[in-house]
Amino acid sequence: MLSRRSLLKLSAAGILAALMSAAATAADTIKIGTFLSVTGPASFLGDPELKTLQLYVEEINAAGGVLGRKLELVHYDSGANPKNAINFVKRLVQRDRVDVIVGGSTSGETMAVIPIVEEAGVPFISLAGAIEIIDPVRKWVFKTPHTDRMAVGKIYADMKKRGIAKIALISGDGGFDKSCRAQALDLADDYGMRIVGDESYGAKDTDMTAQLTKLRATDAEALVNCGFGTGPAIVTRNVRQLGIEVPLYQSHGVASKKYIELAGDAAEGVRLPAAALLVPDQLPAEDPQRPVLLAYKKKYESAYGPVSTFGGHAYDGLMIALQAIERAGGTDKEKVRAEIERTKGFIGTGGVFTMSPKDHMGLTLEAFKMLEIRNGDWTLVE
Amino acid sequence: MAEQLLQYLITGVTVGATYALVGLGFAIIYNASQVVNFAQGEFVMIGAMTAVWFLALGLPYPAALALAVAATVAVGWLLAKLAIEPARRASVVATIIITIGASIFLRGAAMLLWGKSIHALPHFSSDTPIRLGSATLMPQNVWVMAVTAGVVWLVSLFFRRTLTGKALLACAANRTAAHLVGINVSLMLLVAYGLAALLGGIAGILIAPIAFTSYDAGIMLGLKGFAAAILGGIGSPLGAVAGGVLLGVLESLAAGFISSGYKDAVAFLVMLLVLFLRPGGLFGRAVAERV
């Protein structure tokens, strides 16, 4: 918030610019390109993602790099705008000539750049949620976050346990929101859910009371909000303002303390599916994820503050890419791509990843946990 | 249907109050200087964002709010002195571009100072919803409506009872004549901009607890406030207020009964209709044309 931060950003950017021009001659670094929504409506996705990448690139370089080569992170802030994402990916591919891209905080941006990475033949690990990123499978595109389809499945399963059968949907107009909503409509019958209301809002809207007023008039027994970033925070507050008392479910697009901060007291009792990264202490001792999660949490929190699953997705993406480069013995793009596809049993923050030529994400439903917000913090309710 | 209507009216009047204050600011500046101040919406944003900032710095809430409004007035004066006065002989097109430039500049500065994320202010009093039949009302909504009404009344008193207010009106009626009777016209400019900034700043702090604020919250508010001023008749301050409330209600009803996606288009459709069919607006007088 203070101008000191922008001064710091400016000098960091200046140093990065200098580094970039210097590195143009140092051809033996491993270049990792990234475009993230660090600012803008998806900032609580992109900001921890960038911080995580920077943190770990620094740590790995201090330990000698990968295959004896240093890592170089080339990053751009696309602000959740697909047009910017396209420009920056073109820049990463043509000008910066990166070896692999780990980025794309939002589904809209990811979908927009897929044609470019497919044509350029650069391995791309996306950090966004929509299932259509990897379904149909595309040669060069992978992703680490759980899909929206999984999120909806998890939510419906929980609702069934609570005896809920009639639901109302409210979603934003971005790629992830629409995809999530499509999954919600698709899976409703499988779980015996009836959808009695379906409203949408714009990404920049600051008031959803009109839509919620309409939904309040239905006989829905629960509300599902498909979205990420600031939209769901406003929806949550409006739900409280309008005195709506039925349970509110969010997607994993709000798995960050920032959401709780913005939504305030209204977030009490909200349920959402999320990675166990938010509640590692509440996991059983034998869970193989526990040590990885605690290590990441400790490292991130000592540098920056509370973790979010988004930073975790970036960690997973970076590690999968680097391990693939190691196994491939170099940065030959075809070989790296093949090795990413051969990721088996990688214990990440999102779960245990096993990819295949038919599955470019590698997670199953067990990797997702159901959480509830109590006293301004996350609680496991599985 | 009727139960939803009340809810829409509550939202509409609340949002309309904000448009009213912004529109009033437009009208005052236009009257004083024949300039349409495209940066009017930014005053609202600055009021809200500086309040958030002062609060984050640790100041007690009332002090943060007061300082925020004061800071906004200061920005209004800077705008008048640095951008408007040097260009007072410029053409209409030039002044439009200057104020647009000012609004973009202020937005860019806000972005650098405070980042791009959205912020909320705490509610003035409690944040427990009040039940009104089947609709709910937040105490903050009441604050918005009451304070706006109070401010509008004070402003009308200012124009009718105080000497400065009357001098300001005189400038609007005929600048040269006002100058000839000894009114300090450039001081009046500062008064007008200061007043408009004051109104904008107050609107900002009123609405921020309900609708979040961010560096670009001012754009749409400014444009819709202008639509409100046109609806009411750009020369008429009271018309701007009425236009604002009417616009807010229309927008809310359209969002509820027609389509929430096209909500923002309502203000501009109304504005276009007014411009084409009745440019004087609902309460305005005939506009003097510049040849």
Place this chain on the structure above:
Amino acid sequence: MNQAPAGDATAGAPMGAPEAAAPARAGWRRLRESHLGGLALFAALLAALPLAAPDNYFVTVVGVTAGINAILAVSLNLFMGYAGQISLGHAAFAGMGAYASAILTTRYGVDPWVAMAAALALVGVFAHLIARPVLRLKGHYLAMATLGFGIIINIVMVQEEAYTGGPDGMSGIPGLSLFGWRIESDLEWYAVVAAVLVAVMAASLNVGASRAGRALKAVHGSEIAAQTMGIDTARAKTQVFVFSALIACFAGSLFAHQQAFVSPSSFGFFASIELVTMVVLGGIGSTFGAALGAIVLTLLPALLVVFEDYEMLVFGAILMLVMIFVPQGLFVGAAQLLRDRLAARGRGAEGG
């Protein structure tokens, strides 16, 4: 009466030139007035650039975007300069062209050139329809009316997602072929866009030097005076409005095929303001100014991408500073300065 200054090097007919000029002289004057020499030089520079630096990202990728912005700025300048009006919604015309091309080719499999023609027809009719009511307004009201239209069109782009793909836009737009030759590489697009830019600039300069153009300049000076002289100001303004809209529409279609992607944010309020900034920077009424303003304001943010946070601040500052201190625009101001210097030197040399 005082002596007319000798060697008055201001562009345009020397004062007191005999009215019964031979047609050749009139033609030559028109050519000179239309600055075609300068245009040829500009075209040569554009052609030389990629030959000198064929692999440079700034020339090939950013250059294409700069070219399209230049086409848009020149079209806006036609309206703003010759009609003396301001349009805050010009990007919407480009958007209509882009989306019409995108939707027709991607969703309905129409041939790109047919789609482009359809877009031009659509925008032409639309511009003509709104021209009358809009152009009756003046000053602020005109500005706000254009703003209103621009924003409403943008909202439609965002809302009608079944057709437009919504706020995240539409990708997979097919490419463009010219007589069987597919425009594929960035360099090929550069050539096409540069050629279109030069053609549009020539047209714009021609308008300025033609009878219609002089009528429009008269309108800019004083509409009432122009009407008194018998000029149909409404018709002149409408013609230039529609013409500038058509150029913008065409540029938008090109943009859609070149990027293979369209999204509403490219054609919103801020995009329209950027175009106004480009015209203002160069000088309202100057074709070269508009093109150069566009090129500068496209290259600079790309070169200074580390300073992108400052972009808004800089745009706002440019608008304010230029309008307050150099309202005729940087390019026009510089050209005037140069001419005055040359004139002074010319006068000095003749011992005047």
